Amino acid sequence: xxxxxIGDIVGSRFEWNxxxxxxxxxxxxxCSVTDDSIMxxxxxxxxxxxxxxxxxxxxxxxxxxxxxxxxxxxxxYGGKFSRWIFSNNPQPYGSYGNGAAMxxxxxxxxxxxxxxxxxxxxAVTIVTHNHPEGLKGEEAxxxxxxxxxxxxxxxxxxNYITENYYSLDFTLDEIRDSYEFNESCQGTVPQALxxxxxxxxxxxxIRNAISIGxxxxxxxxxxxxxxxxxxxxxxxxxxxxxxFLDERLLKIxxxxxxxxxxxxxxxxxxxxxxxxxxx
Numbered sequence: 001x002x003x004x005x006i007g008d009i010v011g012s013r014f015e016w017n018x019x020x021x022x023x024x025x026x027x028x029x030x031c032s033v034t035d036d037s038i039m040x041x042x043x044x045x046x047x048x049x050x051x052x053x054x055x056x057x058x059x060x061x062x063x064x065x066x067x068x069x070x071x072x073x074x075x076x077y078g079g080k081f082s083r084w085i086f087s088n089n090p091q092p093y094g095s096y097g098n099g100a101a102m103x104x105x106x107x108x109x110x111x112x113x114x115x116x117x118x119x120x121x122x123a124v125t126i127v128t129h130n131h132p133e134g135l136k137g138e139e140a141x142x143x144x145x146x147x148x149x150x151x152x153x154x155x156x157x158x159n160y161i162t163e164n165y166y167s168l169d170f171t172l173d174e175i176r177d178s179y180e181f182n183e184s185c186q187g188t189v190p191q192a193l194x195x196x197x198x199x200x201x202x203x204x205x206i207r208n209a210i211s212i213g214x215x216x217x218x219x220x221x222x223x224x225x226x227x228x229x230x231x232x233x234x235x236x237x238x239x240x241x242x243x244f245l246d247e248r249l250l251k252i253x254x255x256x257x258x259x260x261x262x263x264x265x266x267x268x269x270x271x272x273x274x275x276x277x278x279x
Contacts, residue, residue, distance in 0.1 A: 003228025004105040006241045007220030008036035010206050018213035020176055027240050034076040036221040039103035041249050042068040043124050044256040047110050061124040062090055096133035098188040100125045101141040102218045105225030108145025109260045117146040137185025140165035141222055148230035158197050166190040172198055172212055179212045192222035202231040202265050232263035
């Protein structure tokens with residue numbers, strides 16, 4: 001999940017000022033956490049507090065997205081979602097916005113099999129984004145994370161995505177100059193996936209996502225969650241990212257990672273490998 005948060009932090013300063021290049025300082029004082037990080041952590045909290053069979057997961061998703069989200073009213077929510085956060089009777093509103101995919105990464109790290117990752121990601125999404133494209137976007141993201149975490153190759157993950165979700169019939173170079181800001185799942189998730197598929201390591205995946213412009217923080221958050229599951233996170237990037245989280249958010253992250261430990265990326269001469277932190 002921290003990979004999604006890192007993508008959000010890195011992309012936060014580029015959302016309205018796109019950088020169509022892979023050359024930029026990764027995290028600066030101009031960066032911040034936005035709704036992508038806050039809602040990802042709210043979903044993580046919902047998963048931690050739910051029953052073993054997750055029968056109350058949707059209920060908890062509503063509870064913690066509202067409870068945690070209300071502490072950050074100016075973090076970048078869309079108009080409809082902002083009203084949902086502060087509603088006394090929150091209901092799904094037919095959205096296919098990319099918020100469905102940006103917050104779903106914890107499900108990919110918790111699930112034990114493909115069926116479960118689909119069940120969990122749908123349960124936390126359908127409380128707001130109940131449009132078929134919204135559900136498709138979140139499921140593709142969560143499934144990619146689960147497959148990456150399970151040791152599948154880039155080739156195998158890409159095949160599963162193209163056979164079941166998106167065709168991915170483009171390269172980043174082909175769209176870099178023309179891709180525009182898009183808040184929909186169908187206009188964000190395929191591009192975020194491609195940024196991962198063209199990557200060489202965790203940082204490269206984040207840089208790929210930023211380099212095509214668009215909704216930079218959400219694009220990089222989606223890419224970052226998958227890249228973490230596949231590569232792990234370099235220790236120096238991890239340490240820097242944690243400084244952007246306040247005590248409330250950091251506490252949730254620590255609680256989640258204590259139960260679902262993250263992996264560390266360790267570069268070698270030609271590539272990088274992921275290793276468990278306690279090793």
